[in-house]
Amino acid sequence: MLNGKHIVLGITGGIAAFKSCEIVRELKKAGARVTAIMTKNACQFITPLTLQTLTGNRVITDMFATPSEFDVYHITLSKEADLLLVAPATANIIAKFANGIADDFLSTFYLAYKGKIFIAPAMNTNMYLHPANKINMEKLSSLGVNFIEPATGELACGDEGVGKLAEVSLIIEKVKKILLQKLDLKGEKILITAGGTQEAIDPVRYITNRSSGKMGYALAKVALARGADVTLVSAPTSLPFPPGAKMINVQSASQMREEVLENLPESTIIIKAAAVSDFKLKKESYAKIKKDEKESVTLELEKTPDILLEAGKKKGNRLLVGFAAETGNLVKNAQKKLKEKNCDLIVANDVTQLGAGFVSDTNIVTLIDRKGKVEELPKLTKEEVAEKIFDKILKLKKSDS
Ligand SMILES: Cc1cc2nc3c(=O)[nH]c(=O)nc-3n(C[C@H](O)[C@H](O)[C@H](O)COP(=O)(O)O)c2cc1C
Known part of the structure; x- marks a missing residue:
């Protein structure tokens, strides 16, 4: 299964270092070649x-103990490897990676390596939850490093909490998934919108909606992993940018419209996952509206531009996917939207369902395509939903050709 794949396994100085033996065995069983890099402190444990x-x-433990037959080994190895997996990863190595410190072989290798990276942290709960560690992990995530979250349970130190190295089976599953990832979206230029737009009331206030942007960002992440070029037009969110995407940040529906229409011609697939405000203020106030003696304020709203409708008119033979957040009559409303907006696919969800909709990490969606096929999906993570959407898009593209 992993035949021909070369995995560099970084092992650091934590009590879970012994579990690296099982990881190596499972990787070898799957056919991979494994080179282990151990920190000096890891050698205290195993x-x-x-x-x-x-x-x-040969196991690498020392930056300067390279035998003569090797050239600059951290460089040659970095060109050969298909994956860097660090398991277990200490708080210390995470901090070094996050700050570009290269004072041993593993941290130097990390800087030289340009491929896929998985880090499986393992440490005491207080260490794991420490703001410094959280900041370091967030920084690495934003640089494209993947984390295999630790489990919760009894720790070696006797404490109970989060910080246990993830199950070896889960680590192996993730490694297989990333290394066997199909690049079936290579060549596609995908324009994705995400987040909830903000419509200004005055310089300090705005109207928005409950969208977190998680669905659009999951679509971007999955599309990038499957080889696509991604342009992400994003309304404000608190999410880290998906590394590798061309980011365009906007606030209002009008700004989003401008960017979508500007980027549409060079796209092959357009996915409108943003929750665009339907209304904006007829007249935005350029000074802060004062409370003064007022008992009430009336805001007059007007419709925002219908971006999906315009995209549908201009799409040509591009594939257009819309989202429909409904609170009833899901399929009927989505079918109507599909026709009216000239979409190829509508992803409909009932936002009143538990585990579906805006802020949740999961979604329950129904896919309705232009041929009238209705496919109800179970509750899935937003990344799993994104995978299903791209599978469907590819099926629709295949049936076109
Ligand atoms: C018995 C023992 C267990 C330890 N377990 C962990 C651990 O699970 N996770 C961790 O981040 N640090 C752990 N440490 C602390 C690290 O060994 C220490 O931070 C060290 O500097 C890490 O070095 P390295 O990242 O270069 O391997 C442990 C230390 C000792 C003495």
């Missing part, structure tokens, strides 16, 4: 000889 025997390869 011997290089054990890792050498299990990997069948």
